[in-house]
Amino acid sequence: MLIFELSQPKRRNAVQAPATLAACDDIPAHLRRRQPPLLPEVSEMDAVRHYTRLSQKNFSIDTHFYPLGSCTMKYNPRACNQLAMLPQLLARHPMSSENTGQGFLASMYDLQEMLKEVTGMAAVSLTPMAGAQGEFAGVAMIRAYHDARGDTARSEILVPDAAHGTNPATAVMCGYTVREIPTDSEGNVDLAALKAAVGPQTAGLMLTNPSTLGVFEKSIQDIQRIVHETGGLLYYDGANLNAILGRVKPGDMGFDVIHLNLHKTFSTPHGGGGPGAGPVGVSPRLEPFLPIPMVGIEAGRYRWLTEKDRPQSIGRLSAFMGNAGVLLRAYVYGRMLGAEGMHRVAEFATLNANYLMVELAQAGFDVAFAKRRASHEFIITLKKLKDETGVTAMDVAKRLLDKGFHAPTTYFPMLVQECLLIEPTETESRQTLDAFIAALKEIRDEAYSQPELVKGAPYSMPVRRLDDVKAARELDLVWRRG
């Protein structure tokens, strides 16, 4: 039932709004609203019950194992939430002066420094509000760098075919055309193809390492040489930074610019789709172009760095400073981990992924890149299962929901047929991984013994499989009083 269907005309909550309706007669009649908006009229208890019940229809990290490849669904520590929601932090107005926020700014400055150290970059700006905005900032900086040198003929961004869709979409937003680079049979960027593709038109290469195929790009040093020799720059998509946090610094691999997804690597919550945070880090030559505002320190006081300090900046990406509350959560997380804890993120994310991969391979599942080590994630392909039973990767994913596990990422990357991209993260125990393995085996048995059962899954969710075609063809995006 929708909240609107619980609504009763004139039902009100007395204590949450002002006791009286103030007169606003100075607002001219022709600018006034004539009909009240369609908002629910329910009691506080109705609202609390309705939304509590809705929450119970969700899978979440707090309730289920969530091995969603490329999404790094690790535990979101509760202390991060509590400390980011201290009353003084929540009450601070973004336009109030730096004097009113030295403690807050100290945390932001410290976070910038922490991210510099762990990524090996020379400077960091925290302002991008999501990974995709970080990507935009990064490619815009590449453009600004070339433009500032009068090197304006560079019109193309190179993107591996395994890349996230945001990479090509971002390059286009920055006015570039996109050229895809194929992947070789071991999951690496095809070096010969890369060499053939680079030239004076190359502005840069966007790369995720480890790639979305779950393997480390072994030839990264060759790749960076090839791109840099033509005058292009190297962009690091931080989607998979969890795999190397504390083990390898993107700066040491030769990247000129990176973004981090703090909602992945630094455990800030996904919130059912956001907010995230996508800070960007750069090598010294790109520092003047970083998005503003940033936090600087001068004579022992923290202050905003703005247009005046950074005249070559690519500019502002949000009205204020980005998702401050998300950044605070990431900062608390980083402080709790410390240096040792950060090393262990990559170590245990990798341990869990390799354990899961080896166990599944032993159980007879086809690992896509069996000769390789898994990074923090890996791919299995269910092509054989589909050929023999008709059960698809999507069917298996849906059946996993019935077994109490969120599905891995399906059908991405598109290079591998019937694929499941599995990322367990470091915060899951061996016992959870073993239970997941057992569930996958059960489902495979079901696929052979009663394929229709798997094809019809899920059965235990609030709804069964949904009609996506109807959703797109007969658009119903808002409720209307019937």
Added chain:
Amino acid sequence: MPFIPHTEEDIKSMLSRIGVSSIDDLFDEIPAELRSGQLSGIAPGMGEMDISRLMTERAEADGRFLNFAGAGAYEHHIPAAVWQIATRGEFYSAYTPYQAEASQGTLQLLYEFQTMMASLTGMDVANASLYDGASGLAEAVLMAVRAHKTSRRVLMPKTVHPLYRRVVDSIVRHQKIELVELDYDPAQGITALPEEKDFAALVIPQPNFFGCLEEVDALTDWAHSQGGLVIGLVNPLALALLSPPGEWGSKGADIAVGEGQPLGSPLSSGGPYFGFMCCKQALVRQMPGRIIGRTVDLDGKPGFALTLQAREQHIRRAKATSNICSNQGLMATAATIHMTLLGPDGLERVAAACHANTVTLLNSLVKINGVKRAFTQPVFNEIVLRLPIPVGDVLRALEVQGIVGGFDLSPYYPELGQAILICATETRTAADLQKYAEQLERIISRRSSGPTCTKLVPTATSKW
């Protein structure tokens, strides 16, 4: 180990199953020279008690101020239930609802959110939120240019938030889009009917950055008569009182966009907030961001799913409507609960109280010698005053009294002289308003009669 559950026994047995002798062996594909050593610049880890103490100390040192600043972020009462429910783990720690069957809670909530936003703005459809108001406006500009097809010029009044204009410029400048600045009437503080032709869209802020109410009907009809689209940039709370974009002029605005913060997002130094976007049905396929649709399951039972994904980057890649991937789902969750608890009547009471407080404050401030209202046009919730002394000095002096006194317009609108933007929401009491008026009067009279108070800037260095 922080947030890692492995026992020594687990590690040993897992390594043995993998067939390696140490965790280091798992990194043997990474060239040795790339492996980083110790992270010497990062401090040792802290326990929960110690980090709690540090963050609490910092927060308490920052303190709390009596706030009279708006300028795009507004202090409102947020009902207790809003964040208690929004931070339930099932909302807080869920991913984007790609697996619809296991995400019906988030999906239904966002469908309700879309319904509320579409109704509030008077538009046909809404998306499931964008990053914030400023970047949302940039997306609206891109969307209007896509929809218009022939022109790449967008009319941007100077009465739009100056930082929003900068954000729009940062985001759209690579796509050969021309942003044409429109002047405002210096007496009224609103956008005059421009003499422009050949444009894709006109942005109409309501209320505008000065708090003044634009003549939205005339502007909308004019833009449509020139063949341009209309983007309404609105404060969603104001829409409880003000005519919604869908009803502007004879045909209504084409796109409504804005900052959702007044609906349940705490000020929190600027974020996270959320942008919202609504539009006419005909433009829905040009809309960026996630959209939830209602459909049915295999048994014919109603359910919800992400829809129109063919617009998005994960499907269309280089041809997507935007590179947007995430939204601000948790803030939209809070907004939905916030609007539900207030209802149409509560939201109107809040909006009216904000406005009434601001008018009360205005009436007492203009009695102070030398303080004048800058514009004649009626306002909502926010006003521009001209002061007889530098605004920067006034703000510093108020800060010493525990007051965040408003937003200094002089760096952005030098033509206004010493002008300040002030806002008093429903959270300000009569005593708060009186305190502000008394302090402002004291500061101005002291400054007019003797030594300045510019030396009141704290000079101690930060202990952090």
